[in-house]
Amino acid sequence: MATAEQQIQAAQGSSEKSWHGIVLQTLKRNEISLIPYVPDRVLTPLIKNLHADPYFTTFATAREEEAVGIVSGAWMGGRRGAVLMQTSGFATLANVLASLAVPYQIPLIMFVSERGTLGEFNYGQSLVCRTMRPVLDSLALEHHTITRLDEFEFIADRSIKQAVTTQAPVALILNPLLTGGKVFDK
C-alpha cells in the first residue's frame, strides 16, 4: 500500500495537470533541454522530475548569474535553456540582465518561484520580493505572474515562443496561488 507521500509523488510525477508537469511539458514542446537552477523548496517536484527525465540536462549552479551565463552561451551555441530560481536569486541578477541578456538580445527564459508574498514569514524574503518587478520594469523586460493553473500552459508556451522570436528575456513568476508556496513550519 502506497503511503500518502508516495501517492502525492506519483500524482506529481505523472500528471500534466500539475503546475510542474505543465512546465516540464512546455519546455519539451519548445525544445528547451538545458536547465541550470538554484534550488527552492517549492520548485522541488519540478527539479526532481527534470532530473529524472533524460531529455533534460539539469544541474545546480552556485549562483543564479552563473546559470544565466550558461544558458546565454548555450543559446549562442544553438541549444535552448531555461533558468529556475526563487525571488531572492532573481535579486542578484540586475547586472547580468543589463549587461548580457538585454544588450546582446538573448532569449533568457526564467522561472521564478515567488517568495515574499501571500503568507511570507521571513522579513528578508518579503522585502527582496518587492525589488523584483521594479527591476523587470526598469529594463522593460516581459514578465508574467502566474496564479491560475488553467492559464499557465498558455502563458508559459506563448511567453517562451515570444522570447525566442523577439530575442528578449522573459520572467515567469510562479505565485503561491499556483504552487501553494512555502508555509511557515520550521
Place this chain on the structure above:
Amino acid sequence: MTTRNTKVMNRYDVTSRLIGKLKHEEAVIGGIGNTNFDLWAAGHRPQNFYMLGSMGLAFPIALGVALAQPDRRIFALEGDGSLLMQLGALSTIAALKPKNLIMIVMDNGIYQITGAQPTPAASVADIVAIAIGSGLANSAWAADEEDFERLVDEAMSRSEPSFIAIRIDDKPGVGTTRRDPVQIRERFMHGLGVREPL
C-alpha cells in the same frame, strides 16, 4: 605544482600564441577588460565572443557553448579579479566535466582596468590550488611561454576540462573591442554555424 615559481609573461603575447594554435574553428570567449582587448587585438575571428560586462561570467558562458556544441573545443580567457567574482563556477564545471572546455586565467593580481588596484586575493590566494580544490584536476600554472603552449596542446587532446593559469605583467591590453553587443553575438553565432548571415 601550485607554487607561483613561474615566469611573468605578457597577456597579448600569450593570447597571440593561443590564437596561433587554433585550426578547427575553436570558440574563444573573452572576459571583460584587457583579456578581451588582447583577444580582439590578436586578430578577429568569427568564433570569438567578446564580453562587454557581466564580470566573472566568461567561464559560465563558455560552459554553455561547450554543452551546446560538444564536438567543438571551447576556450575561455578570464582575469584573476573576474574569476574571484564567480569562484563557484569552477565547481559547477568540475561537476559537469565538459570534455571540450579549456579555461585560461591571466593573473596579475590587480584590477588593471580600474586603476591597477590589487585584488583582495593578491599575493595570498593560489588560483590553481583553488581550481584543484574545486575539483578541476587538470589545473596547472604555465611556467613560461613554451610551457603554456605545451599545456594548451595537452588540453586540446584531453576529454576533460582543463584549467591553465598564467602570471602576467601589468601592461594594458593592445586593442579596444568594438562595443556593439548585437553585432558581436550575431557574428559569433555565424562563426559557430548556428546562423546564416542575412
